[in-house]
Amino acid sequence: EPEVTQTPSHQVTQMGQEVILRCVPISNHLYFYWYRQILGQKVEFLVSFYNNEISEKSEIFDDQFSVERPDGSNFTLKIRSTKLEDSAMYFCASSEALRGSQPQHFGDGTRLSIL
Amino acid sequence: LAKTTQPISMDSYEGQEVNITCSHNNIATNDYITWYQQFPSQGPRFIIQGYKTKVTNEVASLFIPADRKSSTLSLPRVSLSDTAVYYCLVGSTGGNTPLVFGKGTRLSVIA
Numbered sequence: 001e002p003e004v005t006q007t008p009s010h011q012v013t014q015m016g017q018e019v020i021l022r023c024v025p026i027s028n029h030l031y032f033y034w035y036r037q038i039l040g041q042k043v044e045f046l047v048s049f050y051n052n053e054i055s056e057k058s059e060i061f062d063d064q065f066s067v068e069r070p071d072g073s074n075f076t077l078k079i080r081s082t083k084l085e086d087s088a089m090y091f092c093a094s095s096e097a098l099r100g101s102q103p104q105h106f107g108d109g110t111r112l113s114i115l
Numbered sequence: 116l117a118k119t120t121q122p123i124s125m126d127s128y129e130g131q132e133v134n135i136t137c138s139h140n141n142i143a144t145n146d147y148i149t150w151y152q153q154f155p156s157q158g159p160r161f162i163i164q165g166y167k168t169k170v171t172n173e174v175a176s177l178f179i180p181a182d183r184k185s186s187t188l189s190l191p192r193v194s195l196s197d198t199a200v201y202y203c204l205v206g207s208t209g210g211n212t213p214l215v216f217g218k219g220t221r222l223s224v225i226a
Contacts, residue, residue: 004158031211043159043202045213055211091158093214101147101166101207104214106158 002026004107006092012113013082021077021110023092032075033093033104034067036060043091049075079112087114117142117205124221133190135220137203140184148179148186151202153219159202163188190222198224 005024013019025032034046047057049067066078075094079086089111093104120138127133139148147166151159163170165177165186176189190197200219206212 033211033213035214042218043153043214043216045215048211048213050211056213058213089156093158101149101164103149103161103164105161108157111156 006107010111023075025094029094031095035091036088038088135188139205149204153200
């Protein structure tokens with residue numbers, strides 16, 4: 001079964017450094033998303049992306065965050081200057097662009113630890 | 116987005132059928148009901164989705180009454196590996212619609 005893959009599985013970064021999290025969505029999917037989950041808390045939406053542009057973003061997704069689809073397969077989340085509170089699991093998801101309700105499929109996440 | 120209410124936790128013995136009910140009184144006409152499963156340190160995994168009546172796949176069944184104000188996820192003959200958090204989500208999932216996760220139901224399966 002096709003799946004969303006994310007790398008790295010664990011990233012440790014010093015506060016203030018830039019970090020890039022990578023995702024390879026399912027190949028025929030056209031909608032892409034990032035979510036995060038702080039330890040012990042809910043899964044929170046960050047941003048959705050379609051047709052090479054951001055469709056929607058949450059309040060969490062401030063100027064320190066950016067997303068990019070640099071080629072036909074990768075989808076990246078960049079945090080420009082990390083803060084301690086950015087420590088969380090970051091999940092990428094993708095869904096098909098068909099009419100009707102299409103479920104989002106998630107990767108297993110990148111655990112980001114900010115020191 | 117329709118607010119959902121589900122039990123915080125449930126316990127079950129191996130081999131039993133588990134039913135997790137979710138209330139969504141404010142469900143809209145275009146809303147679907149979707150259930151996800153999450154194991155520790157893993158991403159949410161899509162289980163099943165439905166609009167009305169009953170949906171069944173190889174993993175679970177989803178029962179939705181005519182008024183659609185609630186739904187029940189049924190897991191047949193659970194095993195220890197079904198121990199996870201189960202989320203009920205209600206909304207339009209077409210296009211770029213963000214998913215809104217609640218706290219879910221923590222299911223513990225006991226040997």
